[in-house]
Amino acid sequence: xxxxxxxxxxxxxxxxxxxxxxxxxxxxxxxxxxxxxxxxxxxxxxxxxxxxxxxxxxxxxxxxxxxxxxxxxxxxxxxxxxxxxxxxxxxxxxxxxxxxxxxxxxxxxxxx
Amino acid sequence: xxxxxxxxxxxxxxxxxxxxxxxxxxxxxxxxxxxxxxxxxxxxxxxxxxxxxxxxxxxxxxxxxxxxxxxxxxxxxxxxxxxxxxxxxxxxxxxxxxxxxxxxxxxxxxxxxxx
Numbered sequence: 001x002x003x004x005x006x007x008x009x010x011x012x013x014x015x016x017x018x019x020x021x022x023x024x025x026x027x028x029x030x031x032x033x034x035x036x037x038x039x040x041x042x043x044x045x046x047x048x049x050x051x052x053x054x055x056x057x058x059x060x061x062x063x064x065x066x067x068x069x070x071x072x073x074x075x076x077x078x079x080x081x082x083x084x085x086x087x088x089x090x091x092x093x094x095x096x097x098x099x100x101x102x103x104x105x106x107x108x109x110x111x112x
Numbered sequence: 113x114x115x116x117x118x119x120x121x122x123x124x125x126x127x128x129x130x131x132x133x134x135x136x137x138x139x140x141x142x143x144x145x146x147x148x149x150x151x152x153x154x155x156x157x158x159x160x161x162x163x164x165x166x167x168x169x170x171x172x173x174x175x176x177x178x179x180x181x182x183x184x185x186x187x188x189x190x191x192x193x194x195x196x197x198x199x200x201x202x203x204x205x206x207x208x209x210x211x212x213x214x215x216x217x218x219x220x221x222x223x224x225x226x227x
Binding site for chain 2: 031032034036041042043044045046049051089093099100102103104105
C-alpha cells in the first residue's frame, strides 16, 4: 500500500525566513496531495493541495511543488510569521481505496 | 460559519463506560470519516461512511462502532473505553472519496480522557 515519509520532524526558523517541508510517497498512482496545518488542540486545516496534473501551485506565501517522477512533493512557506507555528501534515491519496495516507508531521516553530 | 461540528470538545469517561462522540456537517457531503489521533502522531483512519455504506479499516478494534442516521450526522461509539483509547477524535467530510481527488474537511476534534 501507499506510504508517505515526511521530513524534517521539527523545524525552527526565524521570523521572515522561509520554511520547506518535504514528503515522498511510494505509489506512483497516487494523484492528490493535500497539506494540513494543525494548531494545538484543534483539528487539521487544509492550507493548500495539488493534483497530479499540476507541477506547482501557489497561494500568497504558501506554495507546493510536485515531482511525479521522483515521487516527492514539498511545502514552501515564505516570509514566515509566528502564527505559522504549528504541526504540518502532508498526505497522499490513491485513486483506488479512497483514503488519505498522512506523513508523520513536522512541528514548525517560527521565532520572533 | 462552522462546517464540521464536533460535540463535545472535551469528554471525560470512566474505564469501561460506553461513550458516544458526535459529528455534524452543514456541507451536505456524501462521505464522513472518523480518525483517532494520539499525541504527536498523524491522524489514523478508523472508518468512513460513503452515504449509508459503512467501511471499516482492517485494524480498527471491535470496540469502536459508528452510526450515520442521516447525511448530516455521524456518531462514534466506544463500547468499553480503555486507557489506550484516550486521544483526539477527529471527524472529517468530503464530497466524494479521497481517491477522486476530493478535499477532506476536518472538524475541531473531541479530546477524550479515560479515567
